[in-house]
Amino acid sequence: xxxxxxxxxxxxxxxxxxxxxxxxxxxxxxxxxxxxxxxxxxxxxxxxxxxxxxxxxxxxxxxxxxxxxxxxxxxxxxxxxxxxxxxxxxxxxxxxxxxxxxxxxxxxxxxxxxxxxxxxxxxxxxxxxxxxxxxxxxxxxxxxxxxxxxxxxxxxxxxxxxxxxxxxxxxxxxxxxxxxxxxxxxxxxxxxxxxxxxxxxxxxxxxxxxxxxxxxxxxxxxxxxxxxxxxxxxxxxxxxxxxxxxxxxxxxxxxxxxxxxxxxxxxxxxxxxxxxxxxxxxxxxxxxxxxxxxxxxxxxxxxxxxxxxxxxxxxxxxxxxxxxxxxxxxxxxxxxxxxxxxxxxxxx
Numbered sequence: 165x166x167x168x169x170x171x172x173x174x175x176x177x178x179x180x181x182x183x184x185x186x187x188x189x190x191x192x193x194x195x196x197x198x199x200x201x202x203x204x205x206x207x208x209x210x211x212x213x214x215x216x217x218x219x220x221x222x223x224x225x226x227x228x229x230x231x232x233x234x235x236x237x238x239x240x241x242x243x244x245x246x247x248x249x250x251x252x253x254x255x256x257x258x259x260x261x262x263x264x265x266x267x268x269x270x271x272x273x274x275x276x277x278x279x280x281x282x283x284x285x286x287x288x289x290x291x292x293x294x295x296x297x298x299x300x301x302x303x304x305x306x307x308x309x310x311x312x313x314x315x316x317x318x319x320x321x322x323x324x325x326x327x328x329x330x331x332x333x334x335x336x337x338x339x340x341x342x343x344x345x346x347x348x349x350x351x352x353x354x355x356x357x358x359x360x361x362x363x364x365x366x367x368x369x370x371x372x373x374x375x376x377x378x379x380x381x382x383x384x385x386x387x388x389x390x391x392x393x394x395x396x397x398x399x400x401x402x403x404x405x406x407x408x409x410x411x412x413x414x415x416x417x418x419x420x421x422x423x424x425x426x427x428x429x430x431x432x433x434x435x436x437x438x439x440x441x442x443x444x445x446x447x448x449x450x451x452x453x454x455x456x457x458x459x460x461x462x463x464x465x466x467x468x469x470x471x472x473x474x475x476x477x478x479x480x481x482x483x484x485x486x487x488x489x490x491x492x493x494x495x496x497x498x499x500x501x502x503x504x505x506x507x508x509x510x511x512x
Contacts, residue, residue, distance in 0.1 A: 274331070278334065278338035285325045286341070286342045288321065289342060292318055293318075293363075297362050300366065307366075311366060311369070312416055313413075315409065315412075315413045316409050320448070322339075322342065323390070323401075323406075326391070326395070327461075339395075340387075346384045347384045349363070351376075353376055354373055364376065379493050382493050382495040383495045386495060387405070397461075399456075400503055400506040404499040404502040406449040407498055408494075410444055411446075414441065414444040415437040415444070416437065418437060419433065419436055419437020419440065423436040427485055429487060438484070442481040445480060446473055446474055446477040449477065476502055479501055
């Protein structure tokens with residue numbers, strides 16, 4: 165950057181001295197103002213580099229360079245010292261129009277993809293509930309079995325659908341719209357602000373609307389939590405959903421049908437149910453991790469991974485078998501215990 169440009173304000177004040185000599189107080193105020201502006205520019209430059217991964221790769225600082233050597237070539241998106249004069253008042257936020265337009269097009273494509281994916285997943289969720297509700301009304305399957313099949317499939321299919329969303333930072337929020345809509349729906353009907361007997365019969369045990377505010381509500385809240393916190397970046401969320409949806413769901417079905425032998429410390433749980441939860445939770449978790457590893461999201465050492473998944477499944481099974489179901493719902497205790505165990509098991 166030319167030295168004449170840097171000291172242009174200094175030269176300007178020297179040329180105007182014959183008209184008016186600024187007072188020391190004005191000079192002090194002006195110096196303080198310039199220092200504050202420089203500090204604000206430096207803070208903005210530093211913060212931009214951590215705001216977004218694109219910024220961190222394409223933002224560099226040349227604001228303090230006073231050498232007369234030519235500046236380095238500008239990166240692709242943002243740069244602080246443009247090689248050619250611009251009409252902008254602040255050069256440090258100069259934007260390249262061509263690259264900006266390309267980035268906006270990519271953002272628009274990602275937005276459309278995420279919107280379409282959210283709509284498709286939401287339509288699939290409603291179709292799943294409608295299908296099992298129709299089967300229940302035609303008495304092809306029992307209501308309890310229909311409820312548990314919805315419990316198993318809705319969460320697992322939700323996790324399986326995550327790869328259809330884009331790679332943008334907002335993708336996880338678009339995916340969370342699906343359980344959020346169901347969450348609002350459960351609250352409205354659970355508070356009896358609206359009446360939907362088909363919904364109540366499909367997801368409750370006794371047909372009481374207040375049941376919607378317990379297990380089913382906790383269920384969709386865990387779906388939102390796993391999508392927002394873990395997303396496709398960690399095995400923890402996938403294993404948690406596998407144990408809550410697959411393991412616990414299958415345990416309830418098989419335990420009620422074949423669970424004549426009860427656990428000694430909890431007469432409401434059976435050996436068949438606990439063993440089923442461990443086995444099915446383990447295999448569903450491994451299947452989910454394999455699905456995501458094939459798509460390139462994870463690179464796992466499978467010998468090490470299967471040992472850790474077995475340990476996590478055992479912890480979740482023990483927690484599910486404990487006699488505090490009346491205090492803490494399984495849809496809270498099982499996924500939270502799984503998250504803690506998986507987090508410590510899969511720590512690097």
